[in-house]
Amino acid sequence: MADWINCFAGYLTVERNLSPHTCNGYLRDVRAFSAFVVNLTGNDDVDLTSGRINQLLAHVDKQCLRRWLAEQQRRCKKVTVARKLASLRAFYSYLNREGLVVGNPADLIATPKLEHFLPTTLDVDDVYHLLDHEGGKSIGAIRDRAIFELIYSSGLRVSEVVGLNIGDLREAEQLVRVLGKGGKMRIVPIGKTALKRVRDYLLERCSDQCYGEQTEPIFLNRSGGRLSVRSVQRNLKKKLFQAGLPTSVTPHSLRHSFATHLLGGGADLRAIQEMLGHSSLSTTQCYTHVSVERVMLEYDKTHPRGGGRKK
Secondary structure: OHHHHHHHHHHHHHHOOOOHHHHHHHHHHHHHHHHHHHHHOOOOOOOOOOHHHHHHHHOOOHHHHHHHHHHHHOOOOHHHHHHHHHHHHHHHHHHHHOOOOOOOHHHHOOOOOOOOOOOOOOOHHHHHHHHHOOOOOOHHHHHHHHHHHHHHHHOOOHHHHHOOEHHHEEOOOOEEEEEOHHHOEEEEEOOHHHHHHHHHHHHHHHOOOOOOOOOOEOOEOOOOOEOOHHHHHHHHHHHHHHHOOOOOOOHHHHHHHHHHHHHHOOOOHHHHHHHHOOOOHHHHHHHHHHOHHHHHHHHHHHOOOOOOOOO
């Protein structure tokens, strides 16, 4: 079984070009299901690396899969259950391609109907309040201000921000090169304020005009290594508390705010899609639901009997 999973991991990484985060999720789901099948058949003492597992998984049917998903639904959200089902579909599809099993029981199970949530955003005043709140003069505080300003300025994912290297910053052009999901590269603009704060941090960190090697991370932790996603999330909560704003806001909320404020200002949806790095326009369209104010203004201006609405 270990050989199957290792080969499947290579397939996800090389052929499907999925992000490390997605690959880890898929592999975790497959391992959990494999353990479930072993326990279900009363073979608790069977080694997961033995050939017996191959036979067990090859004879998994729809009912067995439903039973496992039912257990997951008791403790997981629908979106998580949907991902677990997608993991098994991909796994069995790979096994079929390799001639290791026949049929895909996961194809016989309908994907759970997912709840649709509107993105969490901050209004413009709250964003200004957060980003202008100094929070101290330490190098860590200067770094965090640069990170949060950059996320809002360019709509980056937190994983993309911590993955930036010195060579990704193009100061003269006010652009930043970003490695997004699935290893997709994109170039996005960076605002003057964000660029200044990143520059201020780098100068404070390096104490001269030389920022360091092109492959060196822009944002470092106390030990001089690359900053982690978890650290950024924790530091934002601290800053939100200091600024008197809801601590439920996440770095991704700043990315949502970036898109919502651009759309509200009249930006083209396709341009926002490119900046966010969405492969599908339908993903970007969720922001149209939070731009009601702009829609109502357009309605009042253009509909023959839409004028006179109270402000």
